[in-house]
Amino acid sequence: MPAEKNTPSVLVVGAGFAGLIAARELEAAGFDVRIVEARDRIGGRAWTDRRLGGHALEMGATWVHWMQPFVWTEITRYGQKIYPSPDIDDAYWVGDGVVRRGTEHELDTALARLQEKIFEGSREFFPNPHDPLAVLHDPATPPEIRERFLRADTGSVLDCLREAGFGQADIDLADSYWSAGYQGSTATASPLMAKHWAALSDHRSSLMDEQTLRFKLVNGMRGLYESIAADLRADIVLDTPVRRIDHSPTAVEVHLENGTVERADAVIVTAPIGALRHIEFDPPLSAGQRKVIAEGTNSVGLKIWIKVSGRHSIIAGAPGSHPISLLRSEYFLDEENATILVGFGSDHTAIELDNVDSAQKALDVWQDDLEVLDCAGHDWVADRWSGQTWATLRSGQFFDGWSHFLSSDSRLRFAGADYARGWNGVVVDGAIESGIVTARGLINEFTGVPGSGPGTREAPFHGSADAH
Structure with a gap:
């Protein structure tokens, strides 16, 4: 009462x-x-836990940004501090069955032109991204924009690349990014969600990456x-x-x-x-x-933390058919001569989150000198709550x-x-x-x-x- x-x-x-x-x-x-x-x-689904030898790792939500207005207000209110994920030296990505290598900048450049195509229409569809369905209830919306908006919620997020004639290597690169982003198959992913993310990021792929993969909380x-x-x-x-x-x-x-x-x-x-x-x-x-x-929802994927021997400053991508779609270095443990990587995949059944052999097999896709020492994660899809x-x-x-x-x-x-x-x-x-x-x-x-x-x-x- x-x-x-x-x-x-x-x-x-x-x-x-x-x-x-x-x-x-x-x-x-x-x-x-x-x-x-x-x-x-x-x-x-935010859970800071100690894993891989007592290191504080995020089992769920991780990154924040000052252009996310609500969380930034709370960060300010409670005097929390942020710090960046590390810059990366080497990039590996799988395209049309071939492992390609370059710098992180070269990977971003290759991806940026694909994102530009995927983001098409984001300015028209989301004039105010915090009112995402405004074009449906605003009587001033031209019927043509309303119809394109509704059509953009059909098909797959990568259909636009296929229709524009992009090759398989490019499609595989985009698939690696969005298989991780959608935490599920890109074949069933609404194209509108990617456009909405773009609108929340000033229609710039670089800012979207910074908002979702760059800054973490010190505590x-x-x-x-x-x-x-x-x-x-x-x-x-x-x-x-x-x-x-x-x-x-x-x-x-x-x-x-x-x-x-x-x-x-x-x-x-x-x-x-x-x-x-x-x-x-x-x-x-x-x-x-x-x-x-x-x-x-489309969210049937995974997040995994992997400790490997030695120092490796890498980012890697592979299409969603692989256990891990996106992998990057997050912590360099100089005292242990090891690196902690974070990985994301589209299918939570494709890898055993606490099985070293399973993680090793996933990493072997890119290079054979990544020796897995330990791995951890939480299966949110199997979690009843x-x-x-x-x-x-x-x-x-x-x-x-x-x-x-x-x-x-x-x-x-x-x-x-x-x-x-x-x-x-x-x-x-x-x-x-x-x-x-x-x-x-x-x-x-x-x-x-x-x-x-x-x-x-x-x-x-x-x-x-x-x-x-």
Whole structure:
């Protein structure tokens, strides 16, 4: 029950960035907040852990940037510091079955002209990238742009290269980049997501790389999410999965797997799309929401940390048919005469994250002098509480997917990187944005702000997709 008769109560499901931020916003507005978390830790898909001999490594989200407005505000608020990933000496990439070698600059130059083609239309489609479906609900949008926007959510992200006559070596290079970026097959990847990333990066591939692969937190993601949690008055109850949520326009009942029932005026669910299948909803979610949950996102890939003998300053790429699509040096351990590399692939079943022989086989694709000493990672796809890595979009899901979770006719709300308008799915910035927007929506509803009642939050997005 609410702490006081006139004090609204909200239960937050999940203690990742979205849940922690939503709780902080609600507490600041005087709400009674409780947080339940299925895992035995906070952070969600951000998890700084010690692996490979006690080194602090990010099992999930890693990179941040000052042009990601929401996370940068939190970095500033809590006095966190950043530092760059190392510059690279040698680049290797597989194209048309041949291992090519050059400098990182030469690799970037080869990739840049492919990205320019992939990014075509990004300026027209996303005049404001933090309002990604604006062209669908803005009456001033020319019909021709609207139609091209919808067509751009069909097919594959690499179709434009094939149609333009690029050779297999070029297509393989782009495939290596986007197999890692989409964390899944490029054959099922929405072309619009790549264009949206471009718009969030001033339509420049170099800036996109800098935002997503360059700067890390000195104290790790742990330093940030623990700082946010320390500001909360609410208890965070760990090891407490949710089984069922009963929701109405005025209240909710949340049934926990331990048999207890939590009652509140509203609930914010921050579980990723891939984990929602483990929660029963009564009444059931909308047809659009159930369709997205059944399909899943494009995010079935992997992230792996690999320690190799000696010092190797490398970046490497290979098409998504290989276990690792993108590999780069992250830490030079001079005292151990070793290097820690980070790798990404499109299929979490293609490599055993803690198996040295499996990692060695993956690295042998590029060169035979990389001796694997140890490897580690977390299988987010197999993890019941995520069911995916970061949320990247299948073809058709950019306008008929995540936006279905932005409106509600009850006191059930969703928040998280999967449902963000800006950096949707891929970085912590989107999780923080979504936590703020969702919490403020509830605050406005309870305080009687006009037009903020159930069913109105982000309704233009949802309505435009349905209208089509």
